[in-house]
Amino acid sequence: MKKLTSLTDDEIRTLASTGGLPPDIADHMIENVVGGFTFPLGIATNFRINGRDYLVPMALEEPSVVAAASNAAKMARVKGGFTVTNTGPVMIGQIQVVNVPKPETAKSKLLARKSDILKKANDQDPMLVSLGGGAKDLNAKVLSTIKGPMVITELIVNTGDAMGANAVNTMAEAVAPMVEEITGGRVLLRIISNLADRRLVRASAVFDKSAVGGEDVVDGIVLAYAFAEADPYRCATHNKGIMNGVVAVGIACGQDIRALEAGAHSYASRSGKYKPLTTWEKNKEGDLVGELEMPMAVGLVGGAAKTHPTARADIKTLGVKTATELAEVMGAVGLAQNFAALRALASEGIQRGHMKLHARNVAISAGATEKLVDIVAKKMIEERKIRFDRAKELVAELSGSKKRAA
Numbered sequence: 202m203k204k205l206t207s208l209t210d211d212e213i214r215t216l217a218s219t220g221g222l223p224p225d226i227a228d229h230m231i232e233n234v235v236g237g238f239t240f241p242l243g244i245a246t247n248f249r250i251n252g253r254d255y256l257v258p259m260a261l262e263e264p265s266v267v268a269a270a271s272n273a274a275k276m277a278r279v280k281g282g283f284t285v286t287n288t289g290p291v292m293i294g295q296i297q298v299v300n301v302p303k304p305e306t307a308k309s310k311l312l313a314r315k316s317d318i319l320k321k322a323n324d325q326d327p328m329l330v331s332l333g334g335g336a337k338d339l340n341a342k343v344l345s346t347i348k349g350p351m352v353i354t355e356l357i358v359n360t361g362d363a364m365g366a367n368a369v370n371t372m373a374e375a376v377a378p379m380v381e382e383i384t385g386g387r388v389l390l391r392i393i394s395n396l397a398d399r400r401l402v403r404a405s406a407v408f409d410k411s412a413v414g415g416e417d418v419v420d421g422i423v424l425a426y427a428f429a430e431a432d433p434y435r436c437a438t439h440n441k442g443i444m445n446g447v448v449a450v451g452i453a454c455g456q457d458i459r460a461l462e463a464g465a466h467s468y469a470s471r472s473g474k475y476k477p478l479t480t481w482e483k484n485k486e487g488d489l490v491g492e493l494e495m496p497m498a499v500g501l502v503g504g505a506a507k508t509h510p511t512a513r514a515d516i517k518t519l520g521v522k523t524a525t526e527l528a529e530v531m532g533a534v535g536l537a538q539n540f541a542a543l544r545a546l547a548s549e550g551i552q553r554g555h556m557k558l559h560a561r562n563v564a565i566s567a568g569a570t571e572k573l574v575d576i577v578a579k580k581m582i583e584e585r586k587i588r589f590d591r592a593k594e595l596v597a598e599l600s601g602s603k604k605r606a607a
């Protein structure tokens with residue numbers, strides 16, 4: 202590393218540290234491993250979901266998110282917390298067939314051979330089948346593409362407590378020869394779809410109008426939602442706020458967060474227009490009602506959820522017993538996060554709270570020691586100059602005066 206980069210010995214030591222992840226495990230997780238990368242891990246509090254209390258681990262770099270989630274959950278508790286349901290752990294595996302001589306006939310033949318194809322798929326994972334999961338159904342569709350018609354076979358798989366990418370991809374590859382023989386075409390892609398629209402969570406909560414700061418705040422949040430509903434530029438940020446919570450819990454619990462992001466945003470676009478993953482309205486009592494609906498493809502068996510010791514400890518802290526329970530918690534956190542962002546945006550804005558934490562981060566990066574962080578941050582906020590150069594000056598000044606005083 203040293204020869205190839207301009208890194209100092211200290212920087213190399215920093216890179217090489219793997220934190221709570223033993224180096225040999227890191228080495229088996231990905232390729233060309235040189236070290237680890239650690240995010241701060243916070244615990245969001247006050248979450249009551251389906252009548253149960255949860256401590257929610259969140260790993261991320263952004264200040265305010267954990268505090269905002271905890272605060273939102275506290276407000277939701279007044280009316281009983283979050284209610285969440287799910288559609289079950291069902292994923293879709295796609296098999297693309299090209300050069301099909303008679304696409305519509307091929308589609309009918311595929312449907313007629315459904316039970317043979319499902320049997321072949323299920324032979325790949327007897328364990329999953331014994332637990333009640335496995336390939337349950339089959340779709341076939343003819344797509345008209347820029348390269349002509351294609352026949353797409355879809356396996357509908359209950360993946361149980363797994364996220365399911367491995368199980369589904371193995372099944373899709375296994376049935377490919379049979380699909381070729383039935384269709385007379387050539388199979389190309391065999392892969393899971395991240396548009397997990399059969400693996401949805403639906404979270405809802407009623408926020409008491411007094412607890413959230415009055416009916417003006419309720420109206421403000423409903424107007425903020427209307428803005429996102431009408432405008433994709435705002436909607437992207439609205440949904441980003443939801444993902445702040447979903448992804449932070451996802452990272453903490455060793456989930457594939459790229460899959461979660463892909464699922465969320467493709468689901469948000471399913472009507473052909475990009476829409477919010479939540480809705481907000483005022484009920485006749487004047488309270489605020491929030492609902493979230495989104496795909497949540499998460500797992501407890503396989504992947505980093507099993508191999509990463511921190512993820513295992515986080516899942517234990519959370520206390521979830523099934524993948525769908527984890528998905529439900531993540532849905533509630535997404536809704537809470539969205540509520541907190543809209544409430545802040547529709548009132549004092551997010552910068553005041555944000556800046557306090559941001560100032561601390563700037564102070565730390567300018568070299569402030571533990572004793573100086575708060576002093577430097579406070580001074581920069583007073584001066585309204587939260588900048589690295591100013592933090593450096595203050596650190597130099599204050600370290601000098603501390604040394605002299607000692």
Ligand code: MEV
Pocket residue numbers: 263438439440441442443445542543546551
């Ligand atoms: C910042 O990370 C997230 C927000 O921008 C979300 C939103 O605007 O709704 C505050």
